[in-house]
Amino acid sequence: MNQKPDGFDNPVYVTRPMLPPLEEYTAQLAEVWQSAWLTNSGAKHNALESALADKLGAAYFSLFNNGTSALLMACQAMEFTGEVITTPFTFPATTHVLHWNGVTPVFCDIDEETLTIDPAAAEKLITPRTTGILGVHVYGMPCDVKAIDALRSRHGIKVLYDAAHAFGTEIDGVPIAKFGDATMFSFHATKLFHSAEGGGLATADRELKCSFDLLKNFGIRNETEVVMPGINGKMNEVQAALGLVNLSHYDAEHAARQRVAQVYLERLDDIPGIKCFRLPANVRSSMQYFIIRVNSQRSGITRDELYERLKTFNVFTRRYFYPLCSEHECYRTLSSAAPERLPVATRVSREVLALPLYGGLGSDGANKVVDAIRYICNGK
Numbered sequence: 001m002n003q004k005p006d007g008f009d010n011p012v013y014v015t016r017p018m019l020p021p022l023e024e025y026t027a028q029l030a031e032v033w034q035s036a037w038l039t040n041s042g043a044k045h046n047a048l049e050s051a052l053a054d055k056l057g058a059a060y061f062s063l064f065n066n067g068t069s070a071l072l073m074a075c076q077a078m079e080f081t082g083e084v085i086t087t088p089f090t091f092p093a094t095t096h097v098l099h100w101n102g103v104t105p106v107f108c109d110i111d112e113e114t115l116t117i118d119p120a121a122a123e124k125l126i127t128p129r130t131t132g133i134l135g136v137h138v139y140g141m142p143c144d145v146k147a148i149d150a151l152r153s154r155h156g157i158k159v160l161y162d163a164a165h166a167f168g169t170e171i172d173g174v175p176i177a178k179f180g181d182a183t184m185f186s187f188h189a190t191k192l193f194h195s196a197e198g199g200g201l202a203t204a205d206r207e208l209k210c211s212f213d214l215l216k217n218f219g220i221r222n223e224t225e226v227v228m229p230g231i232n233g234k235m236n237e238v239q240a241a242l243g244l245v246n247l248s249h250y251d252a253e254h255a256a257r258q259r260v261a262q263v264y265l266e267r268l269d270d271i272p273g274i275k276c277f278r279l280p281a282n283v284r285s286s287m288q289y290f291i292i293r294v295n296s297q298r299s300g301i302t303r304d305e306l307y308e309r310l311k312t313f314n315v316f317t318r319r320y321f322y323p324l325c326s327e328h329e330c331y332r333t334l335s336s337a338a339p340e341r342l343p344v345a346t347r348v349s350r351e352v353l354a355l356p357l358y359g360g361l362g363s364d365g366a367n368k369v370v371d372a373i374r375y376i377c378n379g380k
C-alpha cells in the first residue's frame with residue numbers, strides 16, 4: 001500500500017461508552033421518581049445487585065459507587081495489613097487502595113505471556129509481613145488462578161482480584177468471579193458494561209459479603225448500632241437504573257466488539273513486529289481492550305512513534321499501562337519498585353498499545369485503523 005489512507009474525519013478514541021436508547025433510561029428514571037427513593041438499597045440497586053450476581057456467577061455480590069471504593073473496602077474487610085503483593089502493570093487505583101489502607105504494596109514482575117503476576121516470582125516475595133495478593137486480570141486475561149490459589153493455601157494469605165477489565169471473562173466456562181476470596185468489578189463509563197460510575201465485589205464468603213455491605217454504609221447495622229468504621233460507598237438509584245438498562249444491551253455490545261476484534265486479528269499479525277495479544281482458547285474474552293505489542297527491532301518503529309503517527313489519522317490509542325505504577329513518584333522509592341526487579345513489566349510497558357475497541361466502530365472503522373497502521377509500518 002503506497003497511497004496514504006484517509007484516516008477518520010473525527011477523532012476516534014480507544015473507547016466510547018455504551019449509550020442505550022435514551023427512552024429506555026428515562027422509563028427507568030420515571031420509576032425512580034415515582035418511588036421517591038434515590039439511594040440506600042433502593043429497588044434499582046437491589047435489582048441490579050441480584051442481576052449481576054447471576055450474570056457474573058457470584059454467590060454474593062455487593063454494589064459500590066465505583067470500583068476503587070469497592071477495592072478499598074475489600075482490603076479493609078479482608079484485613080490486609082503489612083505487605084500485599086501486587087502487579088505494577090495496572091491502573092494506579094490498584095496500588096493506591098493498598099496505600100490508603102496503610103499497606104505496603106510489594107510489586108511483583110509479570111509473566112511474559114499472560115502479563116499478570118508471575119506466581120513463582122510472587123512466592124519469592126512472601127515475607128512474615130505478607131497478608132495477601134492483589135492480582136489484576138489485565139485486559140481480561142486471567143491471572144494464573146491455580147498457582148495463586150496454591151500460594152494462598154501454602155502461605156495462609158488472602159487473594160483479592162481486580163477484575164475491572166474482566167466482566168464476562170470465563171476460564172473453561174467458569175466465571176472469573178469464582179476465583180480468589182473476592183473479586184472487584186468496575187462499572188466506570190470506559191468499561192464495556194457500565195453505570196457511568198460504579199463497581200462491585202463478588203465473593204462466595206457470606207461473612208465477607210456482610211462486611212462489604214456494612215463498610216459501604218458507615219458500618220451501620222441498625223438504628224442504634226455502628227459495628228465498624230465504614231465509609232460511604234453506596235451506589236445510588238440513578239446509577240443503578242443506567243446499569244439495568246446497559247445490562248440488557250451487554251450481549252449485543254460484546255458481540256459487536258468481537259466483530260471489530262476479528263478484523264484486527266485477521267489483518268494485523270502479518271505486519272512485521274506487530275503482534276496481537278491473544279487470549280488462550282479456553283478463555284472467553286471480556287472484549288474490554290484490544291492490545292498490540294510493538295517489537296521495534298522487527299517493525300522498525302517504536303511503540304511511541306506509532307502512537308504519535310496514528311494521531312495524524314485521527315486515531316487516539318492509549319499506552320496501557322505505561323508508565324508502570326512502580327514508576328510513579330509516589331511509589332518509585334519502594335525497594336520492590338526498582339526497574340531491574342521488574343524486567344518483564346518494564347519492557348512490556350514500552351511495547352503495548354490499546355487500539356480503539358467499541359461496537360460502534362464497526363468492521364469499517366477497524367479496517368481504517370488497520371490501514372493506517374499498515375501504512376505507517378510499511379513506510380519504515
Ligand SMILES: *Cc1c(COP(=O)(O)O)cnc(C)c1O
Nearest residue numbers: 066067068091093164186187188
Ligand atoms: C477502571 C479500573 C479501576 C478503577 O475503577 P473505577 O470504577 O474507575 O474506580 C481499577 N483497576 C483497573 C485495572 C481499572 O481498569
